[in-house]
Amino acid sequence: MRRYIVQRLLSALMVLVGVSILVFLVLHLTPGDPVQIMLGPTAKPGDIDRLRAEFGLDDPLPVQYLRWVSRALQGDLGRSIQLNRPVLPELMGRFQATLILATAAAVISFSLGLVLGVVSAVNHNRLIDRLVAGFAMLAVSMPAFWIGMIGIVLFAVNLRWLPASGMYPPQGEPSWGKLFIHLLMPATTLALVPMAVIARFTRSQMLEVLGQEFVLTARAKGVPKSRVIFDHAFGNTLVALITLLGLEAGILLAGAVYVETVFAWPGIGSLMVEAILKRDFPIVQGGVLVIATSYVLINLVTDLIHAAVDPRIRVA
Amino acid sequence: MQPEPILRVRGLKTEFQSAAGVVRAVDGLDLDIFPGEIVGVVGESGSGKSAMAFSILRLTPGKIVAGEVQFRGRNLLDLSEAEMERLRGDRIAMIFQDPMTSLNPLMRIGSQIGEALRYHMGLSRRQADGTAVQLLQSVHLPDAERRIHDYPHQLSGGQRQRVVIAMGISCAPDLLIADEPTTALDVTIQAQILNLISETRQRSSAAVLLITHDLGVVAQLCDRVAVMYAGQVVEQGPTTDLFANPQHPYTIGLLRSTPHGRRRGEPLRPIPGQPPRPGDIATGCSFAPRCHLVEERCHHQAPALLQLGGGRQARCLLREESAHESTP
Ligand SMILES: Nc1ncnc2c1ncn2[C@@H]1O[C@H](COP(=O)(O)OP(=O)(O)OP(=O)(O)O)[C@@H](O)[C@H]1O
Ligand SMILES: [Mg+2]
Numbered sequence: 001m002r003r004y005i006v007q008r009l010l011s012a013l014m015v016l017v018g019v020s021i022l023v024f025l026v027l028h029l030t031p032g033d034p035v036q037i038m039l040g041p042t043a044k045p046g047d048i049d050r051l052r053a054e055f056g057l058d059d060p061l062p063v064q065y066l067r068w069v070s071r072a073l074q075g076d077l078g079r080s081i082q083l084n085r086p087v088l089p090e091l092m093g094r095f096q097a098t099l100i101l102a103t104a105a106a107v108i109s110f111s112l113g114l115v116l117g118v119v120s121a122v123n124h125n126r127l128i129d130r131l132v133a134g135f136a137m138l139a140v141s142m143p144a145f146w147i148g149m150i151g152i153v154l155f156a157v158n159l160r161w162l163p164a165s166g167m168y169p170p171q172g173e174p175s176w177g178k179l180f181i182h183l184l185m186p187a188t189t190l191a192l193v194p195m196a197v198i199a200r201f202t203r204s205q206m207l208e209v210l211g212q213e214f215v216l217t218a219r220a221k222g223v224p225k226s227r228v229i230f231d232h233a234f235g236n237t238l239v240a241l242i243t244l245l246g247l248e249a250g251i252l253l254a255g256a257v258y259v260e261t262v263f264a265w266p267g268i269g270s271l272m273v274e275a276i277l278k279r280d281f282p283i284v285q286g287g288v289l290v291i292a293t294s295y296v297l298i299n300l301v302t303d304l305i306h307a308a309v310d311p312r313i314r315v316a
Numbered sequence: 317m318q319p320e321p322i323l324r325v326r327g328l329k330t331e332f333q334s335a336a337g338v339v340r341a342v343d344g345l346d347l348d349i350f351p352g353e354i355v356g357v358v359g360e361s362g363s364g365k366s367a368m369a370f371s372i373l374r375l376t377p378g379k380i381v382a383g384e385v386q387f388r389g390r391n392l393l394d395l396s397e398a399e400m401e402r403l404r405g406d407r408i409a410m411i412f413q414d415p416m417t418s419l420n421p422l423m424r425i426g427s428q429i430g431e432a433l434r435y436h437m438g439l440s441r442r443q444a445d446g447t448a449v450q451l452l453q454s455v456h457l458p459d460a461e462r463r464i465h466d467y468p469h470q471l472s473g474g475q476r477q478r479v480v481i482a483m484g485i486s487c488a489p490d491l492l493i494a495d496e497p498t499t500a501l502d503v504t505i506q507a508q509i510l511n512l513i514s515e516t517r518q519r520s521s522a523a524v525l526l527i528t529h530d531l532g533v534v535a536q537l538c539d540r541v542a543v544m545y546a547g548q549v550v551e552q553g554p555t556t557d558l559f560a561n562p563q564h565p566y567t568i569g570l571l572r573s574t575p576h577g578r579r580r581g582e583p584l585r586p587i588p589g590q591p592p593r594p595g596d597i598a599t600g601c602s603f604a605p606r607c608h609l610v611e612e613r614c615h616h617q618a619p620a621l622l623q624l625g626g627g628r629q630a631r632c633l634l635r636e637e638s639a640h641e642s643t644p
């Protein structure tokens with residue numbers, strides 16, 4: 001087990017190094033001299049050269065990369081061109097909002113997805129199974145931003161039950177209650193597709209497990225059907241689904257971009273969209289790095305959880 | 317006079333719905349098992365042996381449409397599901413063919429053995445662990461105290477089948493159903509597991525219903541044999557008698573077609589033809605199309621299970637002359 005953890009940590013580290021190289025190169029391979037852009041078309045050649053040397057842009061690429069990484073490790077990701085503020089604190093504030101949204105959506109989609117999937121499998125081919133299947137079909141085939149807009153029109157504009165946008169009301173003290181009310185619609189919108197996917201996979205996985213001989217063995221021992229589902233089938237289903245759940249967690253993070261735009265959620269996604277439109281490269285670069293790092297971490301945690309709950313991996 | 321059977325199956329019929337229509341896997345099956353004996357069930361693949369076993373425990377995915385399963389005087393088909401659950405694993409236990417798949421990969425084997433003990437005997441987890449150790453010792457698994465903490469993948473196939481047997485006998489059942497318990501194991505392990513089953517029977521006086529393809533195993537281990545064909549028991553009787561003097565043409569064919577059954581020096585002769593496809597409706601004897609002794613009436617008249625004396629029964633019209641009485 002310890003060896004597995006070390007191996008897994010090393011490979012995560014390597015992926016991170018790869019990601020950082022990519023992010024670094026993309027910036028340096030994009031056409032256009034950043035100094036030229038900064039100083040504008042009227043800059044004198046002497047000034048350009050002086051500034052290039054000052055920024056270290058004449059050094060070989062590996063040297064530049066190492067300097068950038070060591071700064072990044074110290075929390076210095078440069079300054080936003082648009083906001084003229086350090087990138088990292090800006091990103092972190094926004095990332096926190098995204099994390100809140102994605103976590104809420106994960107709670108909704110994982111719990112409901114698993115419950116609906118188990119209920120479908122246990123009531124295989126009965127009415128409730130068909131209803132869940134129909135609902136899942138619907139959820140997957142409708143774009144999230146469209147559902148979000150319908151939600152705004154219905155619950156915010158017509159019924160006035162829920163706020164249409166933002167994380168807190170413009171005025172007044174922030175509170176958990178206010179956050180919850182603002183979170184409800186975006187989180188549900190974001191959760192819909194992963195919930196449907198998880199429900200479908202849970203159903204088929206559960207059916208497969210229920211068809212395995214050890215389930216019959218348990219029944220033959222006199223374990224009641226409901227207990228067999230909880231004590232034997234659900235655990236095996238969940239273990240088989242861990243990888244999918246990890247992937248869905250990553251998808252929630254990525255999907256947050258659309259939902260944040262629709263609901264004006266102050267997350268990293270909407271920040272990135274603004275930054276791209278305004279060519280604010282340090283923000284884009286830092287944002288990609290933060291998102292990629294969180295992907296790698298989700299992956300790592302997924303694998304470690306898998307190893308912790310599945311004895312077959314633990315020993316290997 | 318024979319003692320009362322602990323299991324008395326009469327006219328059992330089990331159907332499956334399949335794409336091709338209704339498949340009657342068990343088709344009017346009669347079977348008796350007496351206390352403490354080992355009864356072998358043999359028959360070609362698809363003859364309904366497993367379907368019968370699962371029907372007795374009411375765990376078949378198919379539908380039991382007719383018949384009686386009398387166990388210690390009660391018809392199991394009349395019991396509620398809750399009453400069946402109290403019986404399963406306690407009075408009737410079942411062990412399966414493949415020890416690789418019949419254990420839960422995520423549960424320690426001690427907990428899996430202890431499960432029946434906790435449900436049926438109300439033992440605590442701790443007590444169940446203690447009993448699990450004793451059970452593992454009784455099936456000769458070395459290092460039992462340590463083994464109860466292992467997961468199934470840490471055991472070999474033979475060791476797992478020992479665990480499965482320990483699980484089966486944990487509540488000292490009156491009847492142990494074993495569906496091809498050695499088919500998935502290699503030959504040297506097979507003999508050990510079979511010895512273990514017969515040893516278990518002697519110690520616990522449980523009756524054993526042993527489903528197998530291997531007539532050699534039957535000859536060695538079983539007090540009586542039931543031969544199944546197309547969802548029916550076509551012949552049953554004491555093992556030595558039945559092997560020495562088979563009465564049903566199918567049994568004769570079966571014995572000639574396997575190395576254990578034929579006389580020394582005789583060549584192996586497979587039974588010509590195919591078993592009926594399940595779902596085919598036969599009016600007469602289901603074996604008639606393949607029978608080397610077939611007569612005209614066999615195609616129209618369904619034979620009853622005839623009592624031939626000496627505890628022997630056969631389902632064949634040609635044996636009517638030697639029958640004492642026929643069961644309805
Ligand atoms: N779940 C099922 N659905 C549909 N048909 C089934 C099902 N289980 C069994 N059958 C059918 O019932 C018949 C009897 O099957 P069964 O498994 O009892 O045979 P068997 O005698 O145990 O064979 P084997 O020696 O290969 O184990 C077969 O024709 C099979 O196709
Ligand atoms: Mg079978």
